[in-house]
Amino acid sequence: MRLTPGPDRDIDLDTVNLFDLDLYTAGDPHTVWNAMRAKAPLHHQVLPGGREFWSVTRYEDVCRVLGDHREFTSERGTVPTHLGTDDVAAGKLLTSTDPPRHTQVRRAIGAKLTARAVATWQDRIRQAIVGFLEPALDGEVFDLAERALLLPAMITGPLLGIPEKDWAELVQLTAMVTAPSDRHFCHGSEDATLAIAHHELLSYVTEWVKQRRASGEADGSVLDHLVNATAGDAPLTDEEIALDGYSILLGANVTTPHTVSGTVQALIEHPEQFARAQADESLIPNLVEEGLRWTSAATNFMRYAVDDIEIGGGTIPARGAVVAWIGSANRDELQFPDPHVFDIARNGAKRQVAFGFGPHFCIGAPLARMSLRIYFEELLRRFSSLEFAGEPEHLRSFFIAGMTHLPIVARKR
């Protein structure tokens, strides 16, 4: 989706359709969210067919919805695509599980993904990133958004335990989950595309586990860890392993490519910021935080109200679905002054909630942060300038903000 909004315009919030995919491919969601934060901080929408949901768009309300599972449960599903259909994987898939079970499993899996644990992978990740940037050095047109889809697989494939021959297929499947009606990824109907992708990803993990158990090998990878982890004195069930393995593959693949392309796009639009970061590498960690805030690749997450809940000047009725718009929270002027200005030296950029907030805060955040830092270190060391070489194309998704194409030309330093 478009990351720099156009001028504010009069928007009729009673008729706006937040699930209209055209809004994200061709429209300007930030102007809609601006209006919602200002005029309807608790917004209600009924979809054709009768499904309904509430939206919160302010930073404070988004954090409350994501942060308190006693008021807002994850156990009926967390992705708005499935609004109205209770999640069949509730209580088994970590992202669709509330504490206390969530806490046990999260701790078990997270041990392998702490900042300290992922630091040992630093050199391997740098090599993968250098390999990724290599083809751009020849000065030809480089479609960053298209190529970046494979970047997480190149970085995390070996850490997850996924052989290189499977990367392209898995990247295709995870992209199908995020944008089942995007022309690049759809197979038949949207429902069929989603089911095919879910099914093949779950089967992939199940088969991976079966082979690993049969061979008795262990490679210290994240999936290996999942197979051997214990949560609450017992190993994870096979179903939990398959679902959480799926979730880890999804989380690894579908967000960071868009943070990479969207941040590079912002740096091309603001050459002075590019020059500033190039002159002072110590700004890169804050550049990464600002890039995460700016791109907010995970646009939203959904929860269900446990009881009638007062929030944003209104009431969400018990069992009502509420969508917490992360993309909007990260542009809340009360939290980020001049929110639509991309500023790599922004104070407080680290308060961004691109990784979510509360118990379900992204388990891969330390790995993503480190990978993004290395990516921009290597990019700024190698290239003296970057330019657009065509129009971007936006991903057809209301829960992942991203691009499918961003042609650029890079000049060697």
Add this chain to the structure above:
Amino acid sequence: MESTPRVSHQNGGGGTIAEPPVTADSLARAVADVWSECLGGREVAPEDDFFAVGGSSLSGIKIIDRLAEDYGVRLSVRAFYLAQTPTRVAELIEQGRAAA
């Protein structure tokens, strides 16, 4: 892919019959019953849409396994979800058997 259901050949001679002759309609009905079972007992008709009756990838996994056990034909994941109705899934099974 064929679009009209076929009737399986009846065994007219004295050879052994591995299973009772099955018409396309009754195979579609049997497939619908497997769906119903894997969808928690919900009523399913041969022309029902998989997603409209609450089908998901988790039930799809069970259904494909069950059909493989019952009919000896393992359907491809893509073909299964693109077929979308018991009648068309029954056609896929027929085709799989004919190819075997």
